[in-house]
Amino acid sequence: MLALAAVLAYVGTARAGTAPTSFALDNGLQVVVIPDHRTPVVTQMIWYKVGSADETPGQSGLAHFLEHLMFKGTARHPEGEFSKTVSRIGGNENAFTSYDYTGYFQRVPRDQLATVMGFEADRMTGLVLKDENVLPERDVVLEEYNMRVANNPAARLGEQVAAALYLNHPYGRPVIGWRHEIEKLDREAALAFYRRFYAPNNATLVIAGGVEAAEVRDLAQKTFGGIAAQPAIPAKRIRPQEPEPAGPRTVTVADDKVGQPSMMRQYLVPAGPTAAKAERAALDVLAQALGGGSNSLLYRALVVDQGLAVSAYAWYQGTAVDPSQFGVSATPKPGVDFPRLEAALDKVIAGVADNGIAASDLEDAKTQLVAETIYAQDSQAKLARWYGAALTVGLSIDDVRQLPDTIRAVTAEEVQAVARKYLTKIRSATGYLVKDTAAVPAEKRS
């Protein structure tokens, strides 16, 4: 650990001159500039503080549908012009939607930054939608639903577990939406959502690459500076919160197209700004130690030592506006039933809650998490995603910058404490994916 600390000190020094810079325009747009001078490439990512958890009940999938429609052109730039420009200059682009945010990005040669900033600013308020391009796009989204969910029983299990975990909070709705609600989304709903949430004071602009903050500030002022703020958008997002959990939930998804059964469990845990910084870090370390790799506690116990499973994982979704999920999953070996597998899994978790984790496991987990932050420096796009997501859920640049120190400070007692406090069955929903052999004849078609 001493050696590693030395490396980090060196990194800190080496990168001190290249720390992210942040500033806000008068209209409330927050701008973050992440220097990366290794390549003449620049990444623009705009993050809107709106995601599926901000949708009105009954309109699930609307944030994601609007994300697709944002490529349909504006009064100044008709459909396709933005994408064609990005393509012609050799850039690439994409967009993404999650529970708490919707983002758009382009990666282009450095000297084209002004061009894509102009386009991105234009579509913040200039979107024009017509039924002739909205309706085919809804078909595209339904095909995306078919691909991700309808054709994929494991994805349906994930949806069901989240829906069971959240009794009141909109995190229980799938990002892509429920199919019967996606089918009814239309132009008016999309435009209303757009006007309500797309504004400079509800967005974070991340620019990463070989650019200087002063230059970005000028460009941002020129392109986004003239867009009016929308004071009606609240600074903090207030959503229905979960009641105190009262009992474990289970759900089973049966499908004759399940070739390999599996199980997963999610626990309701604090995340983002709703978590104490030390608890968030302790949960990160716990997830890594419990199920982050081939030497993790779950893998060692379930896969290697007891031979009950072919795989076992744990993860923690710490970047979220509201209390989020800590997940564990396992895939049983043939002939091992779920009660046996689950008993073994419960025993590992109880072991951590009751006895804590060994000093060497703690150090290994911390080393890996700290190393991840250094490896991330190698990817401009990854850094942009880390900062963008963190700021969008209400964390700060310092939260990201200080992550290595925060991780290093985690103690074995803190890891045990979060395991004991949060990994209790009462806070969880468990899902089982099984092949329903009985359904085979009934569902056979043609």
Added chain:
Amino acid sequence: MRPVRPRLAGLALACAMALAAVVVSGHAQAMTKIQRVVSPGGLEAWLVQDATVPLVAMAFAFRGGATQDPADKPGVASMTANLLDEGAGDLDSKAFHARLERNAIEMNFSASRDRLQGQLRMLNEHRDEAFGLLKLAVTAPRFDAEPVERIRAQMLSGLRRESTEPNALAGRAFWAAAFPDHPYGRPPGGTLESLPQVTVADLSGYARRVLARDNLTIAVVGDIDAGTLGRLIDDTFGSLPAKAELTAVADVAAVAPPKQVSVPLDVPQTVMLFGGPGLKRNDPDFMAAYIANHILGGGSMSSRLYYEVREKKGLAYSVSQSLIWLDHTGVFAGSTATRADRAAATLATVEAEIRRMAEQGPTAEELDKAKSYLNGSQMLALDTSTKLAGALVQYQLDGLGIDYLEKRPGIINAVTLEDTRRAAKRLWSHGLITITVGRAQAAATGQPASPPAPKPHAD
């Protein structure tokens, strides 16, 4: 074998499609300086020295992948690759992983049709430890009973999962249909029947024959100088046998289209895979074909297929086509997916666009835009040390010179409209090998014989 951490629960939905398979392009770093390092022991590596981040990324490959599997035991190369980091030298699997994880060293191996490849990434601080562990993995793998059975179980579990995944089924069926009498038609990941038959002798025999110095290709990116690298690669690979003992693999062309295979699976969305014989990497028309393919179905949001199938008609979420080149053949392959009752219309649209490109080629404007994209995007495609190292291995395996990145714009710009028309005609005038996986519409030809296509890996 390293378990891959599942994507976080906060599923982000990307708007555009996943990009095509073997697409390799340039990097601005590489433009600055690629050094050819020859070690004291005579091993060669391409190196991009860059001290911005205190890490080193290495990619390497041994020629001779799943093509070297016994004909009745597909999966030997893959299983060997998955076991190289599961115990070696005096370290058993647990001890080996402990050493990796304690130092946050990333080590991965995999096998594709033509090669066994690996990646190693470490913080500078742990360079000697990382290369030392790699040396053990490639020179002294143990193949102990516990990890062999564990990895076998994991691979079988993956195959059971894929047995109902339409994309996996389509990929297997495509390779099996395109190369019925050639190792390329066999599934690199093995089958539910073959994997239980694989013995430790098969694994160690494969490793002994294939892991050798004369078929090794290396590229390194990061904070390391040529002298140090030379010493390290000698230490790591120097004790391997001088020569590999590879089974000869014949050059082959994919089966002549048209050919249709239908795989019945009761899913709401039908997956369609279409393709045919392509060009090898050293074909004089390769770049012209690459450009024409980009215009027709390349990964950007402005290809003809994307416009016709997705934008105009809303038939599918994703549609794309790419050129895939292997050591002994080339194919083109594309895919799309749509609900069952629109499958026929979607395939008809795809076929019409492919035919139109074969008959008329691209327009001058499309050609100009494609050249502009391919030149400009070169520096975007490989934005991390790992990706760059992987590309530099690919360039070496493809026989492209160390100056390829400098020459590439000239090669692209020299392609004429006539060249692209000729290439388009060569590729797309003969109809398609078509695989559909979904609810039976017409005649089904029964069960798919074989395993998965190389899957594109997203970032």
